[in-house]
Amino acid sequence: MSKPSTIEKDIYLPQLAAIEKRRLMNATEMYLRLKMDEGPLDYVPGQFVEVSVPGVGESPITVSSSPTQKEYFELVVRRIGNVTIAIHRLRIGDKVGIRGPYGNGAYPVEEAKGRNLVFICGGIGLVPQRSFVNYVLDNRDDYGEITVLLGTKCMAQRFFQSELDGWSHREDIHFMETVDEADDCWQGNVGVVTTLIPKIERELTSALVFICGPPVMYKFVLLALNEAKVPRENIFLNLERKMKCGVGKCGHCQINNLYVCIDGPVFRYSDLAVAPEAI
């Protein structure tokens, strides 16, 4: 048998990473800190990796840490099916496979320089946004005002509490939070995340706006931003789709002709006019 004639890197071959820390942050969300066996992961905020557990399978997971943090990278994994349950069972020192980072459409870190930024997050949508928020905080002088809106279903589902407390006490970031369902222990805003949007009308006028959350959220947030007259060029959507290969082969992630794994996962709203499947 002849040998394959190319020595190109196999795109399906994962690299190994070890789990350095793990912490269950609420009933379903697991925080993981990982370190690549060979060299640091070289990524931009918004990019994702394919995480594999041998014998189980592979899942696309967004990197939640900022690349300003070079020693390790962080993931947040929601327990929902085969692979994610297997990831939750892993212990410190266990190895996972990592492919990537993937996604040419990451956050526009350069274009955003000098601009005011607004992040609108729903639930686990905080995970990718956190990467860019912390990147901006680590390069604070390069960016304008930052506003972060977060909506969570109920208090028990909040995560990264101490980090969010940190944000809410800083002078150089405007952080507002709401929960859908109030309970006795919650003192803050109540209602879905869109109820916070009228409160930041001034901030919205010139800002770049980044949205990430569950599929139902986009339509309502976009309506509210339309009312606030935010131009479509200034709106960026982090879109989740079913993924398998992560490299533009299988077509699972397609939104019309766009591939979320290659062209996304962050899209400028004005570029999505040709893709009716997007919202």
Next chain:
Amino acid sequence: MKSGSRERAWDGCLLDGFAKVAGGHDFRKNRADRFRHRLYRKGKYVPAKIGGEIACVGCGRCIDACLPDIANPVNVYNRLVDDLGLE
């Protein structure tokens, strides 16, 4: 590891759940949407991306297997061109 096995699973863009994410949302729930996507993918999206006229190898298996006889891509594309004047 001394041994292993190769596992294969059915997959296809016409199957229910092809675009369903773990959170439960299905982005192409209707059969008609999946059918449209399949024809656009073979006839437009993939050729525009990697070149060539059509992303179909012409094996004809979909034509044999389709009971309501709607899958024949030749008929569909010809109709799109003849009846609707699409390119």
